[in-house]
Amino acid sequence: xxxxxxxxxxxxxxxxxxxxxxxxxxxxxxxxxxxxxxxxxxxxxxxxxxxxxxxxxxxxxxxxxxxxxxxxxxxxxxxxxxxxxxxxxxxxxxxxxxxxxxxxxxxxxxxxxxxxxxxxxxxxxxxxxxxxxxxxxxxxxxxxxxxxxxxxxxxxxxxxxxxxxxxxxxxxxxxxxxxxxxxxxxxxxxxxxxxxxxxxxxxxxxxxxxxxxxxxxxxxxxxxxxxxxxxxxxxxxxxxxxxxxxxxxxxxxxxxx
Numbered sequence: 001x002x003x004x005x006x007x008x009x010x011x012x013x014x015x016x017x018x019x020x021x022x023x024x025x026x027x028x029x030x031x032x033x034x035x036x037x038x039x040x041x042x043x044x045x046x047x048x049x050x051x052x053x054x055x056x057x058x059x060x061x062x063x064x065x066x067x068x069x070x071x072x073x074x075x076x077x078x079x080x081x082x083x084x085x086x087x088x089x090x091x092x093x094x095x096x097x098x099x100x101x102x103x104x105x106x107x108x109x110x111x112x113x114x115x116x117x118x119x120x121x122x123x124x125x126x127x128x129x130x131x132x133x134x135x136x137x138x139x140x141x142x143x144x145x146x147x148x149x150x151x152x153x154x155x156x157x158x159x160x161x162x163x164x165x166x167x168x169x170x171x172x173x174x175x176x177x178x179x180x181x182x183x184x185x186x187x188x189x190x191x192x193x194x195x196x197x198x199x200x201x202x203x204x205x206x207x208x209x210x211x212x213x214x215x216x217x218x219x220x221x222x223x224x225x226x227x228x229x230x231x232x233x234x235x236x237x238x239x240x241x242x243x244x245x246x247x248x249x250x251x252x253x254x255x256x257x
Contacts, residue, residue: 010211010212015214021208022205025218034228034232039236042240048240050175051239051252054111054114054250055238055239056235058126059128059231060107061108063131064094064103065122066138067090067103068095070138071090073143074142074147103185106184106188112182113179113181114182117256126248130230130231131231134230134231134234135231137227138153141223146213146216147207148216149216151200151217152204152221153220154197155197157194158197158201160197161190161194165190168186168187
């Protein structure tokens with residue numbers, strides 16, 4: 001895979017300065033982050049009904065569940081003990097450790113509050129096919145790419161706090177079936193995401209030393225934005241317009257045993 005980087009079109013160009021490299025990473029978020037997607041505008045603006053919010057939470061669980069799996073896959077490839085010591089707290093953040101329940105549990109509190117049975121959510125049976133394909137593509141990307149590129153793919157966390165703040169305020173204001181308790185996941189990520197992003201950004205600035213490596217890292221952030229955007233495309237197509245829900249996916253008004 002390193003050969004792919006070295007054959008990149010930027011092979012003969014000088015590396016970007018660390019400042020310009022960071023600016024290029026941040027520019028990807030300004031252009032492509034999924035806070036700009038129409039589905040999020042509807043979600044945060046109170047324009048969705050409860051079934052549509054349920055569909056979002058159900059599908060987003062697939063992504064939440066995949067995060068510690070991709071982090072474990074990343075760690076299995078890292079020979080640097082200090083890198084593993086830093087990275088492992090991401091798994092603890094999501095899966096929990098000791099008395100700390102973790103982000104996945106907090107997400108299940110959200111789906112509980114929306115009236116979705118836990119076993120149904122965890123099974124992922126009702127998730128959209130496109131959601132599952134997009135999420136697994138991200139896991140595979142982290143498995144296959146050079147470590148520095150895999151780290152860069154996590155850098156959408158740079159842009160996450162703003163969308164979390166918007167989501168907390170918008171959903172609490174606009175939906176009577178949402179309260180502080182079910183929004184706990186997002187409140188916790190306001191402190192976790194910046195910590196993780198700061199480490200990952202510094203890591204790639206120190207370890208992506210050639211221009212092709214830097215460009216591959218920038219492309220990794222684009223890829224991750226595409227993964228997030230694709231999930232919202234699928235939700236919008238199925239549950240907003242044209243409203244074509246694939247067989248087996250969650251149906252509005254669906255009853256559970």
